[in-house]
Amino acid sequence: MQVVLIGSGNVATHLGKALHNASFHIIQVRSSQMASANLLAQQLNAEPIQDFEKINRTADLYFFCGKDDLLPISIQQMPSVKGLVLHTSGACAMNIFGSKFNNFGVLYPLQTFSKNTAIDFHSVPLIYEANTEVNLKKLRSIAHLLSQNTQHCSSEQRLHIHLAAVFASNFTNHCYAIAENILAQQGLSLDLLKPLIKETAHKIMLNSPQQSQTGPAIRNDNSIIEKHLAELQDKDSYREIYQLFSKSISQT
């Protein structure tokens, strides 16, 4: 199967390599930034291009891997093709393709990707959706070739999965960043908390987060909460987060 990648960022890089390893033939990598297109195209044995006009019209698959807010303009610039056109966004409805293409769908890899961090793509959940039964069948086969963890979801479900992922990953990471800042003010390293961070993530593999909740807020231990808030008196945004979380935890 011949594939065109539109985008050369984190998702394009990891998805491109996974497709390449599964013997898909990546023929082109398109990016507005040629240096980035060159780099990825070289790794995938593909042609780097910048201009949408140069996109091969007879490929089987086209993946839009760019940022969500660039998707409408990229679709507008894209030539008409018969192949299956897909985007990889968690938050964007499938019907963004509806007026221009006949064969379209979504393949959303539910993972946090950084270019220089290796990922075992076979364990990445792939959330997919397509506009016809035929395309759905095709996309399901493709998803199964790339990952052991695939799920068919509607655009509405996918938006909720993406929202849940923002809490479980982006906000969690920000909690780590706040912890690192608090420790740094005392000349201490985040290394101290790494066993705790590992165990907190590990615990919910076996028990629900609701059952796993510990700490002063769930115990309504107000004497500790007051001490913590006093330490945050110069940090308005951290104090606000602390108060809101403590309230939300104690209400569950």
Place this chain on the structure above:
Amino acid sequence: MQVVLIGSGNVATHLGKALHNASFHIIQVRSSQMASANLLAQQLNAEPIQDFEKINRTADLYFFCGKDDLLPISIQQMPSVKGLVLHTSGACAMNIFGSKFNNFGVLYPLQTFSKNTAIDFHSVPLIYEANTEVNLKKLRSIAHLLSQNTQHCSSEQRLHIHLAAVFASNFTNHCYAIAENILAQQGLSLDLLKPLIKETAHKIMLNSPQQSQTGPAIRNDNSIIEKHLAELQDKDSYREIYQLFSKSISQT
């Protein structure tokens, strides 16, 4: 060395087992709840007691493992002893012992403990502090017998470590719980997010959380943020958390 444990909850259970495994002799487990004292004492080959008057006066170590807000009253009820008196709290200053005992300190195990979840205690960071050089030396040796990861900190530093741990563990776990709720409303399981949760925690073992931040807030992708907030319109507390985090992330 003879040890008396005051408390029979999560910390007492895990610390007690670690002491037992390191060949300390746990002679008594004291709890206001006899069923709980019995259970732990049986595992540690110790005498269960309820009354502070029955506490052995000649032990080498006394560990207060109960809740922070019970500590002042427990200390008041405790008979005078010559052995080293310790508490295990992250947030409570060492000098809570000052007026009553001559030999005292703190041994704070920085981990989230549940009674039924096994923990490798040798990798739990132990934060310690004592009131004299002699007691500090004694406590350092004890800490080294229990864990490979020990650190001497002041009460002020320990309070900051505890505060950072609340962000990195308690608030993180609450983010998982919110994600689970959002998915449940769509009939979906948190299992979908487990690879993402693992990877998010794993990423910061190698790179700082600041460098690892992904998602719509750090990219200032307002079209996604608006979609997410619209999905949270019936969930005031989640929407507040979402807005506050997005603001805080975009300001970093």
